[in-house]
Amino acid sequence: MVPKKLQSKRKKPKKKRTPLDPAEALARIQKREESLKKRIMKVEETKEILTKRKTERTAxxxxxxxxxxxxxxxxxxxxxxxxxxxxxxxxxxxxxxILVAGVDKVNALKVVNDKVKLDGTTMMINGVKYKLKNNVHMVGWGRETLMLGASLEKLIGKHLRKGFLVVPKGSVSGMWDNPLWFPALNSRITFLEGGSMGLPDDKSVEATCRIAEYCKKLRKADVLLVVLSGGTEALLNCPKGAIKLTEAEEVLSMLKTAMATPLEVNAVRHKLSAVFGGELARLAYPAKVVTLVMSDVPGNLPHLIAGSPTVNDPGKNAALAVVRKYKLEESLPSAVRDVLYEKPPAKDPLVNENNQFKFVDYHVLADTGDAIRGMTDAAFRLGLVPVTISSTVVGPVREVSRAYAQVTALMILAAEGKISKLEMYDAMKFDQVLPLSEEKVREIFPSKERWGLGLCLLLGGAPSADLSEKGRTGPNQDLALYFSLDWYLKVKENPILNDYVVWFLGGSTAGIDGNTQAAGAYGYGSLGPAVFKRYKELTQEESALDIKVRGMLRANPESPETQNAVKRYESLRDELSRVSAILPDRVLRERNANFMFMNINDGDELLNLDYTYTNVSDLHIIRIARYQCSCDGECLAPREEILSPKGLCQDEKCVANQMLPKILVPPRNQCCARSAGPKLKIY
Structure with missing residues (x-):
């Protein structure tokens, strides 16, 4: 008997494969190729993301x-x-x-700690109590929600069941730069990135629509926290019905081209959206909706902040009338017309007699007024007397600058006893940008007894400036330059103002002014005029040298003196060309003020801040101090040195100079902080 090990194994007969249909075989091949292409694309996309992140970290x-x-x-x-x-x-x-103190006051981390409290299972916001029992859901849009959302989750802990926060591209990786912004290790928040260059994209639409579907599943016992920061319309975007994103954006662009007002554009935008104008709150009903907002709108008007997804907006029902007003109805896509033709219900059971949702609470966590209160404390610490003028300044920067120069001049004249309260009130009561009431005039009217080291006028708001693709500027930089020119003219009109040192600083609380990397700029009376003065000097010198060089070329063109004069003439013309490129009127006309600020005083007149992760619009400071001696310290020297010709103080208002005989008093020199003028550095 043959052992089993030695027995030859019989080979099982192979099953005959049925031949594939050629069409089916081709389909399989195509499927494999498509799968391979997707895999390659995914690998390339991952490599691109990693390369981009590495580049950002290196930068x-x-x-x-x-x-x-x-x-x-x-x-x-x-x-x-x-x-x-x-x-x-x-x-x-x-x-x-002072400005940084205002920004710190509205820092998202501090805001949550100051405004939101938790006592056991009771959350309190601005005095309103909410009962928590593992029933909290969080959604939000905006870069600032990174800090707000993480802080809120750390506060309420296990009561948060799920969260979705939509932030601009690149925000999540930047969050890890600061340990205070880290979310909890077991965070229940999902961060979704979208939007590109301040414009909506498919990812932001996909993220918002995903949140909208999630909100539909909420029940009556749930609490929905909606966290918003200003200027998030690009992220909070979900077209209604069958409307495509490109179609909605095209309609809004047509309205802007037709010169529709911002309110009219807003009405159409809300009508075409599935979340704007209170639609998100309707989706979340019957859950309790609690909205937490970082306001960048002067006056904190809820229907204008971040698309108002939880604020009922009856104005959107006028969208069809707006489209017809500008005769655009026939040119609209059919999906857009279908939405515009929808009629609102005759009676809305979700709103009260004031057209506000019954189940929605609205809380402003931080605004410009809070930031100004932070600046007040900082000004006191520096010995300045803070004077809060307004936190709701709006309008074109040109008009805002004139109003600022006017109120600054009135404050000085009032301190000098040249005008009364009634005269100040009459001068400002009808101002379109900065109207002052009788109560406000009584509150801010200055006196020499309450002066300290100077006055510090504090203002805030959202002045508007036109931006261009070619130029680089922002409302605060334009405002600083305009204020420099306006204040120079004010001093010319009233010489008594020349005895005061006046500086302006405007900065964005977001750390980015317009389309530049700067946060704002400084301005004072000699800033802009000094550039004009330098241009005039170079023009006169160039004209005189031109005549001289022409004569030298005719007399002896080959001499070294002539060649040196020609080189000097060419260098002078190059410098004149560079100075002419930064003339204030030119950069303002070309919307390129940032270029001028970068090329004077080594860029010192630009305000630079790191990104602040907050945004409550712009802050403005006007510092007013009495004339300061500009003698470079000679007045502090021994008397015998002052009396010597070399040690003469160049400031006739200097105390030491006033003690000298009149014959020894030299002509007055310009004050360093008022009219010495910037040193140009053009490159």
């Missing part, structure tokens, strides 16, 4: 390194500066510290 490291190098270079450079220049540096630092 941040380089930016941090460059900032440290520049700080060190400035410190070295400042050691060699005169007392006048050091005073200017000190003024900039003091004003910046």
């Amino acid at each position: 941040k490291k380089n930016a941090l390194r460059d900032a440290r190098i520049k700080l060190y270079e400035n410190q070295v450079k400042n050691r060699c500066k005169t007392i006048q220049e050091k005073r200017m540096i000190q003024i900039r630092e003091d004003m910046k510290s």
Whole structure:
């Protein structure tokens, strides 16, 4: 008997494969190819994302390194500066510290800790109590919601069941730069990125529609926290019905081209959206909706902040009338017309007699007024007397600048006893940008007894400035330059203003002004005029040298003196061309004020802040101080040195100078902080 190991294994007969249909075989091949293509695309997309993140990290490291190098270079450079220049540096630092204190006051982390409290299972917001029992859901839109959402989750803990926050592209990776912004390790929040260059895209629409579907599933016992920050319309976007994103954007573009008002555009935008104008709240009903807002709208008008997804907006029912007003109805896509033709219900059971939702609570966590209160404390610490003028300034920057120059001049004239309260009131009561009531005039009317080291006028709002693709500017930089010119004219009209040092600082609380990387800029009376003065000097010098060079070329063109004169003439013309490129009227006309600020005083007149992760519009500071001696310290020297010709103080208002015989008093020099003028550095 043959052992089993030695027995040959019989091979099982192979099953005969049925031949595939050629069409089916081709379909399989195509499917494999498509799968391979998708895999390759996914790999390439992942590589692109990783490369982009690496580039961003490298750019941040380089930016941090460059900032440290520049700080060190400035410190070295400042050691060699005169007392006048050091005073200017000190003024900039003091004003910046005041503005930064305002920004810190509305920091998202501090805002949540100050405004939202938790006592056991009871959450309290602005005095309103909410009972929590593992029934909280969170949705939000905007870059600031990174900090707001993470802070709220740490506060309410296990009561949060699920959260979705939509933020601009690149925000999540930037969140890890600061440990205070880290979400909990077991975070229940999903961060969704979308939007590109401030415009909606398919990802932002997909994220918002996903949130809308989630809100439909909420029940009566649930609490929905809606976290919003200003300027998030690009993220909070979900077209209604069968409307495509491109169709909705095209309709809005047509309205803007037809010169429709912002309110009219807003009405159509809300009508075409599945979430704007209170539609998100309707989807979440019957859940309790609690809205938490970082307001960037002066006056905190709810229907204008972040698309108002939880605020009932009856104005959207006028969208069809708006379209017909501008005769655009026939040119609209059919899906858009279908939505516009929808009629609202005769009676809405979800709203009260004031057209507000019965189940929605609305809380403003931070606004411009809060930031101004933070600046008030900082101004006090510097010895300045803070005067809050307004936190709701709106209008074109040109008009805002005139109003600011006017109220500054009135404050000085009032302190000098030249005008009364009634005259100040009459001058400002009908101002379109900065109207002052009788109560406000009584509150801010200054006196020399309450002056301290100077006055610090505090304002805020959202002045508007036109931006262009070619130029680089922002409302705060335009405002600083306009204020410089307006204040120069005010001083010319009333010489008594020349005895005061006046500086302006405007900055965005978001850290980005317009389409630039700067947050804002400084302005004072000699800033703009000094550029004009330098241009005039170069023009006169160029004209005189032109005549001289022509004569030298005719007399002896080959001589070294002639060649040197020609080189000097060419260099002068190049400098004249560069100065003409930064003339204030030119950069304002070309919407390129940032270019001028970068090319004077080594860029010191630009306000630079890191991204603040907050946004409550713009903050403005006007510093008013009495005339300061500009003698570079000679007045502090021994009397015998002052009496010597070399040690003469160049300031006739200097106390030491007033003690000298009249014959020794030299002509008055310009004050460093008022009219010495910037040193141009053009490149």
